[in-house]
Amino acid sequence: DTGVSQDPRHKITKRGQNVTFRCDPISEHNRLYWYRQTLGQGPEFLTYFQNEAQLEKSRLLSDRFSAERPKGSFSTLEIQRTEQGDSAMYLCASSSAGGLLETQYFGPGTRLLVL
Amino acid sequence: TQLLEQSPQFLSIQEGENLTVYCNSSSVFSSLQWYRQEPGEGPVLLVTVVTGGEVKKLKRLTFQFGDARKDSSLHITAAQPGDTGLYLCAGGNYGGATNKLIFGTGTLLAVQP
Numbered sequence: 001d002t003g004v005s006q007d008p009r010h011k012i013t014k015r016g017q018n019v020t021f022r023c024d025p026i027s028e029h030n031r032l033y034w035y036r037q038t039l040g041q042g043p044e045f046l047t048y049f050q051n052e053a054q055l056e057k058s059r060l061l062s063d064r065f066s067a068e069r070p071k072g073s074f075s076t077l078e079i080q081r082t083e084q085g086d087s088a089m090y091l092c093a094s095s096s097a098g099g100l101l102e103t104q105y106f107g108p109g110t111r112l113l114v115l
Numbered sequence: 116t117q118l119l120e121q122s123p124q125f126l127s128i129q130e131g132e133n134l135t136v137y138c139n140s141s142s143v144f145s146s147l148q149w150y151r152q153e154p155g156e157g158p159v160l161l162v163t164v165v166t167g168g169e170v171k172k173l174k175r176l177t178f179q180f181g182d183a184r185k186d187s188s189l190h191i192t193a194a195q196p197g198d199t200g201l202y203l204c205a206g207g208n209y210g211g212a213t214n215k216l217i218f219g220t221g222t223l224l225a226v227q228p
Contacts, residue, residue, distance in 0.1 A: 004157070033215065042160070042218030043118075056213045077221070091157050092129050101146070101165065102207070102214045106157030 002026070004107035005096050012113045013082055021110045032075050033104060034089060036060065037089040045057030046090075076109060080091045082114045117142040119219035120205055128194055136202055136222045144206035147180050147187045149217065152201040154196045157175045194226045 005024045013019050025032050026079055027052035030051050035043035046065070048056045061067075064082075069075040089111050093104040119140045130136055131218040138147070146165045150158035153218075162171050164180035164187065171178045177190040187204055201223050 029215075031183075033213075035216075035218075040207070040221070040223075042205070042221045043216075045215040048213040048215055057217065093157070099209065099214075101163055103160055103163070104214075104216065106159070109155050111155075 004088075004092055006092050006103050006107040006110050008110055009108060012039065012110050012112075012115065015084060015113050016081055018078065018080045019034055019082060021112075023075045023077070023092030023094075023107060025074070025092070026096075026105055027098045029094035030072065031095045031097075031102075031104075032069060033093040033095075034075070034077055035091040035093065037091055037109070038087075040068055043091055046077075067088075079112075082112075084114050087112055087114045116149075116210075117144075117206065117217045118129035118160075119217055121202075121204060121208055121219040121222050123222060124220065125223050125225075127227065130226055130228050131193050132226075133183065134191050134194060134224070136191075136204075136224075138187045138204035138219050140185050142206070143184050144217075145184075146207040147184070148205045149178055149187070149189055150203040150205060152203060158203055171193055181188065191224075194224075196226045196228050199224060199226050 007022045032049040034046040037043040049069040064080045067077045089109040091109045093106045095104045148163045152158040162178045167182045167184045169180045175192045196201045204219040
């Protein structure tokens with residue numbers, strides 16, 4: 001396994017611009033999560049995919065946010081009309097099975113700064 | 116809304132000292148996980164505990180899940196500079212549509228040589 005990868009690692013954008021992040025999970029992991037982490041805080045759940053189906057979205061995910069996982073492989077998270085409050089680390093995690101002992105493997109994150 | 120509070124928020128100690136980090140909630144969780152996160156990286160899983168009262172040891176780290184499965188503690192013996200990082204507890208609820216994790220507020224540990 002090469003681990004979960006995320007691209008880009010860093011993104012600086014101006015308020016009002018759209019941004020898109022990509023997550024490549026560990027191959028054959030059918031479960032994929034997106035979390036958001038602001039400075040000094042723990043990650044907060046955003047959304048979850050099982051294969052290509054988006055099964056849960058947090059209330060944190062406003063209408064400006066959209067996530068996809070076509071073909072159940074990589075996933076993208078798009079933020080439209082970015083706001084300064086969107087500045088955070090966006091983390092992706094994947095796992096191969098559910099249950100009590102499920103292990104979510106996290107990627108290195110994409111750090112977004114909205115000016 | 117389920118919340119996990121960690122204490123202390125910050126901890127700066129000398130190499131060789133012992134420390135305990137606490138993770139508390141008013142909610143019951145099916146499982147409790149501890150992660151360590153280094154700057155600019157994603158969290159890395161240290162341990163998962165699932166049974167009330169369970170104790171797990173990982174070298175110098177000892178993890179305990181409370182009897183009522185609402186709280187947990189992490190004890191580090193003889194801390195080393197390599198233990199420096201952000202320690203996060205996270206609760207999971209098995210049986211729902213997802214195994215999304217509810218993360219605690221984090222404890223930033225700095226071990227001085």
